[in-house]
Amino acid sequence: MRIDVITLFPEYLDPLRASLVGRAQQDGRFALAVHDLRQFATDRHRTVDDSPYGGGAGMVMRADVWGRALDAVAGPDTVLVVPTPAGERLDQTLAAELAGAQHLVFACGRYEGIDQRVADVAAETMAVREISIGDYVLAGGEVAVLVMVEAVARLLPGVLGNPESAVTDSFGAGSPGLLEHPQYTRPPVYRGRPIPAVLTSGDHAAVARWQRDESLRRTARRRPDLLAVLDADTLDEADVAV
Numbered sequence: 001m002r003i004d005v006i007t008l009f010p011e012y013l014d015p016l017r018a019s020l021v022g023r024a025q026q027d028g029r030f031a032l033a034v035h036d037l038r039q040f041a042t043d044r045h046r047t048v049d050d051s052p053y054g055g056g057a058g059m060v061m062r063a064d065v066w067g068r069a070l071d072a073v074a075g076p077d078t079v080l081v082v083p084t085p086a087g088e089r090l091d092q093t094l095a096a097e098l099a100g101a102q103h104l105v106f107a108c109g110r111y112e113g114i115d116q117r118v119a120d121v122a123a124e125t126m127a128v129r130e131i132s133i134g135d136y137v138l139a140g141g142e143v144a145v146l147v148m149v150e151a152v153a154r155l156l157p158g159v160l161g162n163p164e165s166a167v168t169d170s171f172g173a174g175s176p177g178l179l180e181h182p183q184y185t186r187p188p189v190y191r192g193r194p195i196p197a198v199l200t201s202g203d204h205a206a207v208a209r210w211q212r213d214e215s216l217r218r219t220a221r222r223r224p225d226l227l228a229v230l231d232a233d234t235l236d237e238a239d240v241a242v
């Protein structure tokens with residue numbers, strides 16, 4: 001997989017050179033390139049934005065500048081991802097879908113966003129996904145790209161030391177729609193608080209039942225919306241008793 005990011009603030013993407021995502025690049029699991037949008041501005045002042053048609057506060061990023069950037073970076077096999085609060089919501093399913101792409105280009109908007117014609121014209125020759133990471137206001141798309149690249153990269157073959165993690169994590173394939181159960185490790189007692197006794201019982205079936213029950217309890221408390229969409233196949237009879 002190749003990932004290109006186009007942004008006014010290339011340094012914002014530096015964290016992608018660290019940790020798990022950085023190692024994945026060093027190991028050749030995917031290639032990352034970050035491009036400064038301003039290099040595609042042609043006027044003396046390297047202008048990338050202008051006032052919005054129809055009025056309104058703020059500025060909008062110019063289509064002609066973005067068009068030249070995408071001409072240089074994207075192609076027919078590209079999935080163009082535009083982070084925007086007006087997008088479809090990112091979830092683990094969508095992250096897994098993006099992880100199957102050969103080439104992702106992330107277009108980081110700033111100000112009031114990018115002229116809509118950029119996505120509309122791109123959609124004539126490539127896949128375009130306008131994606132939101134949540135219902136809150138950010139200064140631009142760069143933070144969302146950090147989130148999406150990590151969510152995608154960890155699903156690429158060979159990136160996770162323990163591929164099982166991608167299954168057992170919250171929202172992982174192994175527990176669709178359930179939050180992950182609480183985790184514990186040494187010391188056995190922390191400030192007078194022991195770990196749940198079942199976890200050292202050696203009874204693997206009891207441990208699995210406890211973990212399932214805790215996932216259900218946590219999901220019911222914190223994300224009842226997720227329980228509401230679980231189908232009968234996912235919830236077994238014992239779950240109903242929780």
Ligand SMILES: Nc1c(O)cccc1[N+](=O)[O-]
Pocket residue numbers: 083084085131132133134135136137138139140141144
């Ligand atoms: N929420 C937001 C934003 O305010 C600006 C750019 C991107 C996003 N987003 O992806 O969620």
